[in-house]
Amino acid sequence: MLLLVPADVLRPRRPDEHFAEEVSAARDAGIEVAVIDHDALARGGSADAAVARIPAADHPTRTAAVYRGWMLRAPAYEALADALARRGVALRTSASDYRGAHELPGWYATAAAHTPETVWTTGDDRDDFTAACAALGSGAAVLRDYTKSMKHHWAEAAYIPSVADPDAAWKVAARFRELREDEFTGGFVLRRFESFTGAEARTWWAGGDCRLVTAHPDTPDDLPAADLDPTFLAPSIRALNLPFVTADLTRRDDGRWRLVEIGDGQVSDRPRTTPAADLIAALTGAHRV
Structure with a gap:
């Protein structure tokens, strides 16, 4: 696996400090790490220049490259995927898969029974x-x-x-x-209001399996309830057939667990209370709920 992370703005050869712990954990696990220029991608600049520090693959495609970084709009992610392909590097999550997880219309119908x-x-x-x-x-x-x-x-x-x-x-x-x-994306989305209690939990899914359950990064000290069993969501996640996603869950006031949203796992933040090594293990299949 090749892990791609944003470069530090002031020190472009180094990873962004926000992802430093994940970079260290990846390297400890023997995973190669490379940096990209996220800001250039987000501004609509040259995608080829943004990935210039990634060594070209020695064979037609290097499999299972995974991005862990700041959110990208779907067109920018597609430009990233195309530029990487020209260097012989294949992202595990395709541009269409990224849009399917990152934008609500891509996942709503499949998970409608569990969400407002x-x-x-x-x-x-x-x-x-x-x-x-x-x-x-x-x-x-x-x-x-x-x-x-x-x-x-x-x-x-x-x-x-x-x-x-x-x-x-x-x-x-x-x-x-x-x-x-300028960040407005797609259109207006109206979700019927439901009354929730307690903090959200973030579940991490790779290959259709729940690999990790964490606090939500907005409330990192509110650990998931002991009775949270995310497997009720597994049929919906597997039906989406997306490589790496997060699903945020919370309890409705009637006690039922509900899906708040699905997101692409590459751009989902990790709460500071979850060790970076746990996330890297989940990505590589070494950690499973």
Whole structure:
């Protein structure tokens, strides 16, 4: 396995400090590590220049290259995959697989039984947003786009008290759109509000198997409940047929575990309370729940 991580902005030959522990754990496990210029990719710069420090493979493809880094938009990830392929390096997660995990429409239908009812638009047109509200009918909803919410701006840009009040709902959507600026992805996503209790847990899946259960990085000291058994989600995860994903779970107020979201594992943050070696072991198949 080849592990790819973002380079330090000031010292481009070195890994970004945020991923230093994972780099050290990977090297201890005998895994080769290389750095890429994440900022160049994110800005839409030359993908070939961004991967210039990765040695070209000695054979047609080096299998199972895995990226562990900052979030990339799907087109930037595709550019990364293409540039690596020109160097004879194959990412374990293809560009289409990345989009399928990273953007909500790619995974929602398969996991719909375990997650709040959801509708979405393509783009940010107000009429389409109003139609999406009507599709939910009534009640409260939580707003996001295909990849991210603004939950830290809950009252002004995330929580919609009633989808049956289109003017008030649009006020929240307009503020969300303003805050997301150029990072707005895909369209508006409306998720029916459900009342959750306690912190989220992050589960890590490779090859359709749950390899690790951790705290969520937003609440690293709130360890997962002892009775959390993520295997109820296994049929849905396996049906997605994605190489490496995370699934964030939380308990609803009726006691049932619910799926908050699925994400591509390459760009999912590791909570500081989980040793980097555990994640590397999960990636290599040496760790399994």
